[in-house]
Amino acid sequence: MLPRLIPILICGLGLASASAQEPPRSIDLSKFPAAAVDDVVVPVPSEIFNVLDKLGSPNWKAEMRDNLGKNTGNRAQVALLLGTIIADGFIAVEAEDSERVKDIGQEVLTLADAINVRKAVIARSKSITEKADAKNWPAVRSEFDGALQDVKGAMEELGDDDLAQLVSLGGWIRGTEVLTSIVGKNYTPDGAELLNQPELVNYFTRRIDNMRNSRLKKEALVGRVRKLLRDIKPLITKGSIPVATVQKINTMTNEVVVQITTEEP
Amino acid sequence: MTTSRKFILALALAGLGILPVALAHVDDALSFAQEAALPYVKQGFTVREDAWGGDLGVKDQKAVTAQLFKGNEYWFWLGTDIRGAVVTVHVYDSDGKLAESDFWQKGRFAGAKVIPQKTGTYYAIVTVEKSPKERTTWALVYGYK
Numbered sequence: 345m346l347p348r349l350i351p352i353l354i355c356g357l358g359l360a361s362a363s364a365q366e367p368p369r370s371i372d373l374s375k376f377p378a379a380a381v382d383d384v385v386v387p388v389p390s391e392i393f394n395v396l397d398k399l400g401s402p403n404w405k406a407e408m409r410d411n412l413g414k415n416t417g418n419r420a421q422v423a424l425l426l427g428t429i430i431a432d433g434f435i436a437v438e439a440e441d442s443e444r445v446k447d448i449g450q451e452v453l454t455l456a457d458a459i460n461v462r463k464a465v466i467a468r469s470k471s472i473t474e475k476a477d478a479k480n481w482p483a484v485r486s487e488f489d490g491a492l493q494d495v496k497g498a499m500e501e502l503g504d505d506d507l508a509q510l511v512s513l514g515g516w517i518r519g520t521e522v523l524t525s526i527v528g529k530n531y532t533p534d535g536a537e538l539l540n541q542p543e544l545v546n547y548f549t550r551r552i553d554n555m556r557n558s559r560l561k562k563e564a565l566v567g568r569v570r571k572l573l574r575d576i577k578p579l580i581t582k583g584s585i586p587v588a589t590v591q592k593i594n595t596m597t598n599e600v601v602v603q604i605t606t607e608e609p
Numbered sequence: 610m611t612t613s614r615k616f617i618l619a620l621a622l623a624g625l626g627i628l629p630v631a632l633a634h635v636d637d638a639l640s641f642a643q644e645a646a647l648p649y650v651k652q653g654f655t656v657r658e659d660a661w662g663g664d665l666g667v668k669d670q671k672a673v674t675a676q677l678f679k680g681n682e683y684w685f686w687l688g689t690d691i692r693g694a695v696v697t698v699h700v701y702d703s704d705g706k707l708a709e710s711d712f713w714q715k716g717r718f719a720g721a722k723v724i725p726q727k728t729g730t731y732y733a734i735v736t737v738e739k740s741p742k743e744r745t746t747w748a749l750v751y752g753y754k
Contacts, residue, residue, distance in 0.1 A: 367699040370706045373732065376672055384730070385675040388657060391753050395680035486655065493659055537679055543703075543730035544676045 384547040386512055388489040389434045389519055392538060396438075399535050402526040404439035408432070412451055413605030415458050420563040423507045424604045426455040426495065427514020433472070433488040435522055437481050445476040445484055452491055459507065464498035465491050506555045513548055513569055514604060517597050520576075524594035528587060536585040539593065542577065549573045565603065572600050638662055638748035641688025645718040646750055649684050654752035662748035665737045673733040673749055677725045685733045685751045687719040694740035696747055703730045 396402065412432060413425050429451050436444040449472035456465045468491040475483040492515060499508035520539070527535035552570045555561040575596060579589050639660050646656045661673050677683055687698040698719045702708040708731055711722040723731065737745045 367697070367707055367709075367712070370704075371701055371734070373701070373703070373705040381672045381674060381732075383674065385661065385673060385751075387676050387678070390655065391678055391681060394655075394753065395678045398680050490658055497659075534679065537728045540728040541676055543674060547674075 384543050386516075386544065386547070388492065389431060389515060390485050390489050392519060392523065393434055393438060393485065395538060396523070396526065396535075399532065400530065402438075402530070404435055405441070407435050407522050407525060408439060408441070408444065409605075411605060412448070415455060417458075418563070418565070419459060419507060420510055420560055420565050421604060422455055422458050423499075423510035424514035424517075424565065424569070426452065426459070427492075427511040427516070428518035428601055428604055429455065430488055430492050430495075430511075431515045431518035431522070433491075434485060434519070437484050437488065440479065440481060442476040442479060446473050449473055449476070452495075456495055459499070459504075460502065461495050461498035464494040468494060506551075506557045506560050509548070509551045509555075510560075510566070510569075513552075516544075516548065517569070517572065517604070518601050521594060521597035521601050524590050524597065528591045528594050531587040531590065533584050536587070536590050539580050539585050539590065542580055545573050545577050545580065549577070568600060568603055572596055637690035638688055638746045639750070641690055641717055642686050642748040642750045643688070645686040645688050645720055646684070646752055649686075649752055653754045654682075654684055655754060656750055656752040660748050660750045662746065664744040664746045665735070666744060667737050667740050669737055671735045671747075673735065675731050675733060675751070677723060677728070677731045679725045679728045681725070681753045683723045683725070683751055683753050685721045685723070685749060687735055687747060687749050689717045689737075689740075689745050689747045691717065691740055691742050691745045694742070694745050695738040696745070697736045697738055698749065699734050699736075701732045701734060702727075703732075 409432060412429050415422050415425065429448060433445060433448040433452070436448055449469045453462060453465055453469040456462045468487050472484055472487045472491070475487060492511065495511055496508040499505070499511070523538060527538070549570065552561065552566060552573070560566060576593060579585070579593060639662060642660060643656070646654070650656060663671065665671060685698050685700060687696050689696050694717055695714070696717065696719050697714050698721050699707065699712060700709045700721045700723045708725070709721040709723050713720050721733070725731070733749060735747055735749060737747065
């Protein structure tokens with residue numbers, strides 16, 4: 345594992361080439377200084393759905409949930425739930441279910457209100473409704489991407505960085521549940537390769553380990569998410585991911601999504 | 610605080626008009642990165658709304674770690690607001706091998722294209738090659754299709 349802990353030193357290795365020159369064919373990532381490596385850029389859900397679009401036509405309606413869960417008043421649960429519901433927005437877009445998309449847009453607004461970031465998503469929610477009515481699916485998808493970023497940005501401005509990470513995590517867990525469900529039902533190595541995200545899992549784990557809000561960190565649900573990440577990590581290392589592993593990850597993520605959805609304070 | 614988060618904070622402060630001049634340049638650098646991305650939107654690339662940035666000395670480098678997916682095409686675009694500066698961006702895979710299929714460099718702008726051969730972690734290496742300033746603000750955005 346390279347990234348943050350084992351960063352790179354390219355200056356001395358001649359990577360700094362003149363502008364018109366060809367870059368080096370390879371670099372020694374293990375010598376990169378830690379301060380010179382930024383945290384992992386968390387992909388937006390559209391990047392994954394974009395690939396899934398190219399892999400075939402899954403039955404997206406079968407992936408939709410009847411019960412999106414409810415706000416229990418526990419901030420960690422609300423943040424995780426918000427992330428899962430935004431992910432459900434993408435599934436409804438794939439299923440081209442405009443009524444469901446609008447319901448989810450409204451639910452996002454309600455949950456954002458519960459954690460004081462309603463203002464950040466009002467415009468998005470309105471836009472989601474308008475674009476869902478117009479069945480402009482790429483635009484709806486883009487609005488859900490934007491809603492996720494807006495919610496996180498607003499939380500960070502409020503100093504709630506830890507909570508913002510939980511929104512990302514909720515989205516990632518629900519997204520992974522759906523991804524593994526689809527790939528597990530119609531397995532291809534290319535589909536399974538989408539799970540090759542070890543550095544992202546490391547990043548999320550670090551973010552939980554380094555939470556400044558100790559109360560949040562001690563939440564049972566946060567501990568459960570951390571365990572999930574720890575358990576998934578060895579399953580998605582380099583190399584092909586067999587169907588049995590895909591299905592195992594599906595079971596693991598499904599259990600946590602159910603906990604996020606039904607958790608009582 | 611990560612560069613990206615500092616960057617978001619810088620943008621927020623700029624919006625409030627309380628940003629020191631040097632930091633305000635990050636906002637300007639972003640407009641150049643977005644300008645570099647603009648022609649690619651017509652080619653079907655979706656440009657992410659968030660961005661990464663900071664400032665570097667001449668010959669300093671920064672690696673931005675990204676999770677890329679096989680099946681997508683990506684372009685990374687880099688910009689700086691410093692007139693006369695030369696910046697580059699190149700993308701490597703997790704084994705340290707050059708992963709880009711195309712790149713270009715035009716003064717304060719640069720770009721690199723990646724069609725991932727495998728899903729995984731990639732590193733966008735930002736370099737300030739030349740600059741009239743001691744510190745050069747930069748911003749990186751990326752798009753996919």
